[in-house]
């Protein structure tokens with residue numbers, strides 16, 4: 483029974499759920515999304531503990547205290563690292579947690595899009611949070627009443643089960659960064675074992691996107707783009723520097739939405755002579771040579787661009803840039819010393835044998851230092867997901883395989899011709915790229931060797947697997 487207990491000044495636990503198998507420690511950065519939730523709880527005067535079970539394994543739960551009031555389990559929230567197998571191991575996590583926490587709340591995309599299924603399958607889960615938990619918990623802290631767990635329309639519990647009308651109305655329009663104190667860290671890394679991760683550390687300084695690319699769930703899940711002020715970004719950078727890091731990756735889905743903001747952030751880094759190298763994920767349409775030059779001057783050494791597919795198909799997705807724009811921007815950036823990672827989706831729903839061929843050709847012409855090849859993941863919240871009318875039951879293994887990003891086989895096998903084309907072209911591409919000096923990354927273990935040595939600035943990698951951040955970033 484929920485009591486009248488105050489929601490503030492309580493013991494909370496934030497758990498970053500383990501992947502399965504556990505993510506390789508050679509690529510692992512502290513989970514900044516789960517840490518942000520813990521920090522937000524801490525800002526509201528609560529006693530909060532944080533544990534990253536993806537780094538330390540499920541057994542680490544045995545070291546936790548046994549008297550938490552509320553545990554928030556974060557799975558597939560802002561960082562899309564999970565594999566479908568991770569879902570199959572949630573049951574053991576919830577059972578172990580139930581001995582330590584009175585109320586378990588589930589956070590992330592599975593919680594948002596499949597709350598009823600989660601509640602049916604896992605009796606230990608009290609509720610599923612729809613959308614961004616920082617916004618949802620704000621009410622709880624504001625009114626200081628734990629009973630709001632039951633009444634909040636964005637926390638789906640068994641009691642609210644029949645009211646599905648509020649589902650997916652996920653905080654659109656609220657800038658979560660306004661909730662944080664002006665100059666405290668957005669994610670307090672002192673809550674985690676900071677030295678147990680790789681040498682590049684992450685910041686998420688904006689959320690959402692003004693774009694609506696058909697395969698992408700960012701806009702559907704997080705709404706329109708909203709961002710931390712440049713001043714708050716600077717304070718976050720300084721927080722990381724004080725902890726001893728000089729390499730930062732901005733994991734915002736779209737760092738480049740507002741060019742004036744980029745300019746301001748760069749100016750502040752330059753003026754304050756902040757000694758960092760950094761990387762970010764941007765759109766081709768947002769950048770030009772002048773901005774890239776300024777970003778480089780401020781320490782930017784890496785940019786990710788989603789090129790996705792050939793021009794004709796890309797335009798159908800809502801990505802409005804030409805091949806010429808991509809080639810010009812990327813070649814300029816690489817020439818002045820900014821490493822580029824391009825990402826591609828081979829089996830888009832609009833793909834044809836011919837478009838796949840053009841896509842590989844374009845990837846070769848662009849020749850970014852890092853090439854990430856994807857097979858389509860049908861992410862809930864995307865236009866594709868609605869278009870395909872994907873079966874609602876995700877605990878069916880066949881379905882769950884298709885909704886996570888790091889998967890090893892084509893989704894779109896609509897025609898034998900297309901499937902064959904992808905497989906054949908892919909093998910040919912692999913041979914050709916290796917011939918011209920690229921290293922093929924078969925899986926995450928490949929990155930182990932970079933625990934002992936830095937990558938050279940001109941080392942080139944390509945993969946369908948997870949790729950490490952922070953390699954070859956030379957000041």
Ligand code: SF4
Nearest residue numbers: 691693694695698735
């Ligand atoms: S793919 Fe990138 S640009 Fe397109 S909607 Fe998603 S975040 Fe925005």
